[in-house]
Amino acid sequence: MIANYHTHTARCGHAHGAEREYVETAIARGVKILGFADHAPHMYPGGYESGIRMPMNLLEDYVDAVNAVRKEYSDEIEIHLGLEAEYYPDCFESLIKCVKDYKIEYLLLAQHYLGNEIGEPYITQPKNNPEFLKRYCRQVTEAMETGAFTYFAHPDIIHDMGETELFTQEMHKLCQTANRCGLMLEINLLGIRDNRHYPNEAFWKIAGEEGCCVILGADAHVPEDVCRAEDIARAHKLVEKYHLNLVDTINLR
Numbered sequence: 001m002i003a004n005y006h007t008h009t010a011r012c013g014h015a016h017g018a019e020r021e022y023v024e025t026a027i028a029r030g031v032k033i034l035g036f037a038d039h040a041p042h043m044y045p046g047g048y049e050s051g052i053r054m055p056m057n058l059l060e061d062y063v064d065a066v067n068a069v070r071k072e073y074s075d076e077i078e079i080h081l082g083l084e085a086e087y088y089p090d091c092f093e094s095l096i097k098c099v100k101d102y103k104i105e106y107l108l109l110a111q112h113y114l115g116n117e118i119g120e121p122y123i124t125q126p127k128n129n130p131e132f133l134k135r136y137c138r139q140v141t142e143a144m145e146t147g148a149f150t151y152f153a154h155p156d157i158i159h160d161m162g163e164t165e166l167f168t169q170e171m172h173k174l175c176q177t178a179n180r181c182g183l184m185l186e187i188n189l190l191g192i193r194d195n196r197h198y199p200n201e202a203f204w205k206i207a208g209e210e211g212c213c214v215i216l217g218a219d220a221h222v223p224e225d226v227c228r229a230e231d232i233a234r235a236h237k238l239v240e241k242y243h244l245n246l247v248d249t250i251n252l253r
Contacts, residue, residue, distance in 0.1 A: 005108065026226045033078045034078070041055055042094070087109060133160050157191075184215045193228065205242050
């Protein structure tokens with residue numbers, strides 16, 4: 001991999017390691033561009049606090065830390081500042097304000113919950129629920145149409161156990177929207193190395209049929225998971241099998 005834009009930090013509460021460790025691992029593995037995209041804080045109504053993302057009071061520290069390693073390693077690697085964010089309608093305006101205030105360079109769309117998260121099940125729980133699948137596709141379609149996101153991380157994260165025909169119809173529409181909005185779809189290397197239900201080959205078959213552009217994302221939560229050769233090799237087999245249009249880098253300048 002020339003570039004990885006999906007790197008976490010310990011601030012989200014379920015990743016480990018210092019920023020410097022991620023950077024040095026990337027350099028050692030020949031990566032030219034490293035983007036940090038930790039789980040974005042969201043300003044929820046009623047004082048709700050999410051258990052899977054960076055709290056708002058650590059955002060400034062996150063920005064400072066990424067900018068510090070960017071300066072320190074500027075002669076060895078190109079570093080970018082991003083966030084992995086949900087599309088929650090009630091929180092979207094405050095998210096965009098944070099992006100502007102802190103000079104965030106890019107947002108990865110990653111939908112782990114529907115609605116605005118509160119009271120919703122985690123998206124990876126297996127479900128045979130046609131309405132839940134339709135809601136997922138409606139919400140991420142609305143997200144892509146905002147124009148706020150650089151690419152769509154693990155679009156196949158939903159664990160649908162329902163009818164193949166409905167899944168196929170909905171995912172064709174999702175991929176068509178991604179193409180219309182100019183968004184790349186991420187083949188997620190965390191799903192590969194943990195043998196999760198994604199990457200979902202049924203989804204990537206559809207993405208190939210729709211001519212979608214795809215990018216690999218390490219989704220690294222520990223430094224040693226930055227661009228592992230064995231993960232990349234498995235992802236490339238998926239790319240070749242479904243004739244996917246693989247993109248190496250994003251223009252963030």
